[in-house]
Amino acid sequence: MIMDEISENFSGGHHMVALVADPALATAGPLAARLNEAGCGVLTARTLAEAGEIVTHHRLDYALLELRLDGVDALDLVRAIRVLNPLARIIVHTWYADVSAAVAVTKAGADDLLPKPLDPEFVADFLISGISEDVSDxxxxxxxxxxxxxxxxxxxxxxxxxxxxxxxxxxxxxxxxxxxxxxxxxxxxxxxxxxxxxx
Missing domain, CATH: 1.10.10 (Arc Repressor Mutant, subunit A)
Structure with a gap:
C-alpha cells in the first residue's frame, strides 16, 4: 500500500510536517536530517500519486516539490496543497527554473521557486524560514x-x-x-x- 511505504520515512513526535515530493530527494539525507533537526517530520514521495496520497491524508506545514513529476508539471499538486493547507509554506525546487515557471508556480500557490542545483541544507533552511545562514539573497x-x-x-x-x-x-x-x-x-x-x- 502506498501510504505504508511513504510512512516508513516519517519520523513521529514532531510538531510540524514537511512533504518532500522529488524523486532525487525522496531518501534519507542532509535535507531530511536538517528538517528533522528543525522539528519536522518528513514525508517523501517520488510520484504524483504518492504525493496526492500524502496531501489527502496529512496536514502539512511545509512542502518542497520538484516542478515535474511523472513527466508532467505538478501545478495541480501545488494548488491542492494550498487549498488543503492554506498556511503551509510551499517551495518548488527544480531544474526547470525560468521566469515562466516562476510565474506559473506562484499563481498556483507556491511561495517561491528555487533553481537546482543547490545545497540540500540551504534548501531545508529556506523552506523552514525563508533564510539561510549560508545564503541570504x-x-x-x-x-x-x-x-x-x-x-x-x-x-x-x-x-x-x-x-x-x-x-x-x-x-x-x-x-x-x-x-x-x-x-x-x-x-x-x-x-x-x-x-x-x-x-
Missing part, C-alpha cells in the same frame, strides 16, 4: 546559478539557454545586466552551489 543564488551554468557551457548562449530552459534573448539580457553590475564574490554563496550535472 535568493536573487543572488539565482544569479550564481545562471552564471555558473553559463561558464560551464563555455559562455555559449545557445547551449546555456537550453540547459537553463531560458529563452536565448532572455539569457542574453540577464548576462548583459550581470556584466554591467558586478558583485563581490561570496565564498558562502559559492559553497551553496553544488557541482553541476548535465546527465
Amino acid at each position: 535568493t536573487e543572488g543564488v539565482r544569479r550564481q546559478h545562471i552564471e555558473t551554468i553559463f561558464a560551464a557551457s563555455g559562455r555559449n548562449v545557445s547551449l546555456a539557454s537550453r540547459r537553463l530552459l531560458l529563452n536565448r534573448r532572455s539569457l542574453q539580457r540577464l548576462i548583459k545586466r550581470y556584466d554591467e553590475s558586478p558583485r563581490t564574490e561570496s565564498s558562502d554563496l559559492s559553497s551553496a552551489i553544488e557541482t553541476l550535472r548535465f546527465d
Whole structure:
C-alpha cells in the first residue's frame, strides 16, 4: 500500500510536517536530517500519486516539490496543497527554473521557486524560514546559478539557454545586466552551489 511505504520515512513526535515530493530527494539525507533537526517530520514521495496520497491524508506545514513529476508539471499538486493547507509554506525546487515557471508556480500557490542545483541544507533552511545562514539573497543564488551554468557551457548562449530552459534573448539580457553590475564574490554563496550535472 502506498501510504505504508511513504510512512516508513516519517519520523513521529514532531510538531510540524514537511512533504518532500522529488524523486532525487525522496531518501534519507542532509535535507531530511536538517528538517528533522528543525522539528519536522518528513514525508517523501517520488510520484504524483504518492504525493496526492500524502496531501489527502496529512496536514502539512511545509512542502518542497520538484516542478515535474511523472513527466508532467505538478501545478495541480501545488494548488491542492494550498487549498488543503492554506498556511503551509510551499517551495518548488527544480531544474526547470525560468521566469515562466516562476510565474506559473506562484499563481498556483507556491511561495517561491528555487533553481537546482543547490545545497540540500540551504534548501531545508529556506523552506523552514525563508533564510539561510549560508545564503541570504535568493536573487543572488539565482544569479550564481545562471552564471555558473553559463561558464560551464563555455559562455555559449545557445547551449546555456537550453540547459537553463531560458529563452536565448532572455539569457542574453540577464548576462548583459550581470556584466554591467558586478558583485563581490561570496565564498558562502559559492559553497551553496553544488557541482553541476548535465546527465
